[in-house]
Amino acid sequence: MRLPRLLLPVTILGLCQAGWAQSPTYGLGKTPSAEDIRAWDIAISPTGKELPPGSGTAKEGAQLYAQKCAACHGATGSGGKAPPLIRSKSASTTSGPCLAPCVREGNVMATHSPYATTIWDYINRGMPFLQEGTLKPNEVYALTAFLLYKNDVIHEDDVIDAQSLPQIKMPNADGYALPEWKHGMPRAFPNKP
Numbered sequence: 365m366r367l368p369r370l371l372l373p374v375t376i377l378g379l380c381q382a383g384w385a386q387s388p389t390y391g392l393g394k395t396p397s398a399e400d401i402r403a404w405d406i407a408i409s410p411t412g413k414e415l416p417p418g419s420g421t422a423k424e425g426a427q428l429y430a431q432k433c434a435a436c437h438g439a440t441g442s443g444g445k446a447p448p449l450i451r452s453k454s455a456s457t458t459s460g461p462c463l464a465p466c467v468r469e470g471n472v473m474a475t476h477s478p479y480a481t482t483i484w485d486y487i488n489r490g491m492p493f494l495q496e497g498t499l500k501p502n503e504v505y506a507l508t509a510f511l512l513y514k515n516d517v518i519h520e521d522d523v524i525d526a527q528s529l530p531q532i533k534m535p536n537a538d539g540y541a542l543p544e545w546k547h548g549m550p551r552a553f554p555n556k557p
């Protein structure tokens with residue numbers, strides 16, 4: 365009797381499935397709930413559609429900056445140990461190692477980022493360094509407004525919120541391009557100014 369050609373693969377597949385079903389689970393982890401995923405899924409896209417309610421102005425941001433950011437980023441927004449956040453017309457005052465992509469005084473996030481929402485997202489997720497996640501949405505709006513104002517992107521009394529932030533036309537919106545990199549080429553972002 366000739367076995368149908370498909371029988372062998374089908375049998376193997378069946379055995380695999382049986383083995384799969386019986387494989388141990390090690391009792392580790394759990395399936396995340398929709399709520400668990402929401403708590404982690406805090407990234408803000410360029411459109412800003414994920415932005416939470418709240419608002420802030422540069423004036424409010426100035427105070428917060430002095431309290432929570434100046435120690436690392438410098439009182440004037442440059443010259444500190446951490447990367448400069450406010451463009452400075454004077455020569456580079458930042459010394460020490462520069463993390464790639466290296467940012468120096470003339471090329472701060474508010475001037476090189478193509479989207480204003482990226483600044484909000486970065487501050488919300490990553491700052492203050494080592495105290496991440498402690499800022500409230502209003503504070504992040506205010507700090508973003510402050511950095512945009514200080515880099516001449518918005519006016520001092522502009523109110524930044526979920527509607528206005530994505531509308532801001534960033535100075536480098538049309539000029540942003542990732543360097544062309546192919547496998548085997550040197551690093552895309554050499555670690556120097």
Ligand code: HEC
Binds near residue numbers: 432433446447467507
């Ligand atoms: C304890 C030191 C420290 C404090 C306080 C701090 N930062 Fe930072 N910040 C850093 C370091 C270090 C980096 C660079 C991190 C990297 O490149 O991975 C950074 C990077 C940034 C960047 C990205 C800069 C760029 O162009 O890549 C922004 C924006 C920023 N910080 C905003 C803030 C704001 C706003 C506050 C206050 C709420 C703050 N930081 C407080 C240390 C600090």
